[in-house]
Amino acid sequence: MSSFFSQEIPISWYLLLSAVLFSLGVAGFLIKRNLITVFMSIELMLNAVNLSFVTFAHQWHAVKGQIFVLFVMVVAAAEAAVGLAIIIAVFRARATLAVDRIDLMKL
Amino acid sequence: MHLILFFVFAGFCVAGAINLLLQSHPISSALSLIVVMTSLAVLYLLLGAEFLAAAQVIVYAGAIMVLFTFVVMLLNAGREERTMGSRTARKVGFPAVVAILAVIATVILRAQGLGVAGLRDGITSTTDLSKVLFTELLLPFEVTSVLILIAILGAVALASHGDGNPHGNRDPYGNPERTAGK
Known part of the structure; x- marks a missing residue:
């Protein structure tokens, strides 16, 4: 049981979670009919990409990946x-x- | 412990994202997006990114979502009518979504050399982060401050009376004397 508690998580699970969140964001972009909710789906996609950035930064011990996430947030x-x-x-x-x-570009 | 935390908060993430899709009221969607973002902050902590976890809660779950809920309430956005998208979106879009997910998942699962994530070795302290940010990447950091300034100016110009429209007063709520962009 103690080995279960100290178990580490494969990097690929984080990446899969990120892919699932991104796909849900794309699906929301297509399904939702409200302008604000469409915009929220875009934020969801950005968050999914941020997660994979942080995951890879952890994988390669690279600080710059996390700084990139900071810039994405800005x-x-x-x-x-x-x-x-x-x-x-x-x-x-x-x-x-x-x-x-x-449906028109003109205001 | 690590594993349990991952599963609980990954579950929260996916459930919140699915709930965002299913809710028809924008404010419910905004609340589920807050759940997603806060759970992502916990996942960042598990990955050793402590500063980003704090920034995620403050910037995303705090500032940006407050802006969203503020606009939802300001515009009094009601329940959306569900048309399930256009025919093109249904015929092309959803298979495309599934294809994207399948391709990414295949690439990830086939990738060699992906390790495991444990907290033992990989904690990035705020000191490490700021050392790189304020020495090597100082110029991009300053450029983002200019970006923020421009974004503020653009937001004010767009949302003000004139709508940034120099040709006059098509704005139904604006004051006709003051709509010339000034």
């Missing part, structure tokens, strides 16, 4: 701010959040 924060501002602008112009009804 870019994701900037992206969320700009994206939500765009969503607010679209909602003002169209008064809807359904992606089926937002």
Whole structure:
């Protein structure tokens, strides 16, 4: 039993989890019909990629992988701010959040 | 202990992501995304990335998701109507998703030389991280601060009265005198 508790986890399980989360993010991007939820699916995909970055940083003992995740977080924060501002602008112009009804590039 | 923590929080991650897909109300989706992100923070701790675990909770589960829930409440986003996507999305998209997952899983499972993750040797302290970040990667770090500044300016310009539209007042809620982008 003590060997069970000290057991280590194969790296590939983390990578599989990351792949599953990424695929769920892609599926959410396709399924969801609300603009904000589509945006959340993109965040989910970013998180999945971050997990594989951290996993590989652990595997190769590389600090730069983790720093890359930090930069991804910064870019994701900037992206969320700009994206939500765009969503607010679209909602003002169209008064809807359904992606089926937002089908023109023009505001 | 390690294994149990991994399974519990990986389960939380996948369950939260599936719940994000299944919920029809955006606020429920946002809450499940918070579950995913906080569980990912625990997984980062298991991988020895202590600073990133804290940053994940503060930046993602804190700041970004607060922004999301704020916008959901501001726009009063209701229940979405479920049209299950267009026909193209169903015919091409979902097989493509399954194909992506299959390809990635095959590559991962066939890869040689992937080790195991234990906490014994792989803890990256914040000191190690900051030593590299503030010496070798100082320029990219400073450039991201410029990026953040530009993003703030862009967000303010987009969400303000003028909508960044210099040609006038198509904004139904804006003040017509003040819509010239200023």
